[in-house]
Amino acid sequence: MRPTVHTMQSATLSHLDAITRACRRIESAETPPLLAELAREAGLSPWHFQRLFKRHTGVTPRHYAQAQRARRLRAELQGQGSVTEAIYGAGFGAPSRFYENSDELLGMTPTAWRAGGAGETIHFALGECSLGAILVAESARGLCAIALDDHPEPLLRELQDQFPRAHLVGGDVAFERRVAQVVGFVELPAVGLELPLDVRGSAFQQRVWQALRAVPPGTTVSYAELARRIGQPAAARAVARACASNALAVAIPCHRVVRADGQLSGYRWGVVRKAALLAREGRSPQGCGDTGS
DNA sequence: GGTTCTCTGCCGC
DNA sequence: GCGGCAGAGAACC
Numbered sequence: 001m002r003p004t005v006h007t008m009q010s011a012t013l014s015h016l017d018a019i020t021r022a023c024r025r026i027e028s029a030e031t032p033p034l035l036a037e038l039a040r041e042a043g044l045s046p047w048h049f050q051r052l053f054k055r056h057t058g059v060t061p062r063h064y065a066q067a068q069r070a071r072r073l074r075a076e077l078q079g080q081g082s083v084t085e086a087i088y089g090a091g092f093g094a095p096s097r098f099y100e101n102s103d104e105l106l107g108m109t110p111t112a113w114r115a116g117g118a119g120e121t122i123h124f125a126l127g128e129c130s131l132g133a134i135l136v137a138e139s140a141r142g143l144c145a146i147a148l149d150d151h152p153e154p155l156l157r158e159l160q161d162q163f164p165r166a167h168l169v170g171g172d173v174a175f176e177r178r179v180a181q182v183v184g185f186v187e188l189p190a191v192g193l194e195l196p197l198d199v200r201g202s203a204f205q206q207r208v209w210q211a212l213r214a215v216p217p218g219t220t221v222s223y224a225e226l227a228r229r230i231g232q233p234a235a236a237r238a239v240a241r242a243c244a245s246n247a248l249a250v251a252i253p254c255h256r257v258v259r260a261d262g263q264l265s266g267y268r269w270g271v272v273r274k275a276a277l278l279a280r281e282g283r284s285p286q287g288c289g290d291t292g293s
Numbered sequence: 294g295g296t297t298c299t300c301t302g303c304c305g306c
Numbered sequence: 307g308c309g310g311c312a313g314a315g316a317a318c319c
Binding site: 034054061 | 298300
């Protein structure tokens with residue numbers, strides 16, 4: 001667009017482009033392409049390409065390929081073939097390769113996943129709290145969604161998008177008590193939430209969310225600091241994306257992540273709610289930027 | 294259990 | 307910013 005900025009940004013832009021192409025390449029490949037191959041296509045050395053890839057995506061090319069394979073396995077398991085066929089179809093060299101890590105990949109055996117996962121039942125309920133409408137959803141493994149909005153309708157649509165194949169069950173009286181419990185927690189996060197969480201995400205996202213849960217109420221942390229805490233100081237942007245992908249408001253306290261200067265950055269469920277949550281925890285949203293690093 | 298591939302720290306240009 | 311090496315470790319067969 002503007003030729004004057006060309007020299008400043010072209011390197012970064014072409015990197016992003018090359019990494020995006022590499023991602024698409026990994027996604028479409030039958031078996032994961034070699035690092036050297038991806039690097040050659042990006043016009044970079046394997047070492048440098050590997051570093052760039054991780055800086056921008058938060059994961060290494062291999063991790064990305066593994067996540068891709070896990071996604072493909074879930075898709076294969078939706079089909080009619082045997083579990084073994086699905087495992088081979090997803091790109092595993094042998095069933096044993098998969099079973100070594102099945103718990104990490106699916107959280108259960110593939111047969112159980114197929115039986116319960118695809119036709120999974122998720123109980124949900126909508127309620128009201130001081131922050132507006134709230135939706136709470138729970139799978140057999142634990143709470144899988146806590147979401148906030150001004151109105152209940154978008155929350156329900158969002159839940160349907162999040163679990164398109166699941167059997168969503170609302171209006172369950174027993175479950176209403178669970179919602180009351182969660183609302184109580186949202187009103188007073190310091191009391192803690194003693195409920196199992198069904199946290200679904202990539203290995204990287206899981207690490208970020210785990211680090212978030214270690215941030216105590218009444219304190220805040222910057223994206224950069226959070227990136228440091230998971231041992232990837234250069235991955236602040238990827239950390240921010242992982243925070244934004246959080247499906248469990250307040251339980252995974254992404255509202256406690258603020259910009260390095262203490263200003264509030266975005267919040268999936270609205271910056272106003274983020275400010276309210278922080279104020280409630282005894283942390284004024286501004287002028288407290290020192291995250292104590 | 295050996296081989297191949299990946300990843301990272303470090304250094305040089 | 308980028309390339310390259312060494313060494314450790316993971317993944318694979």
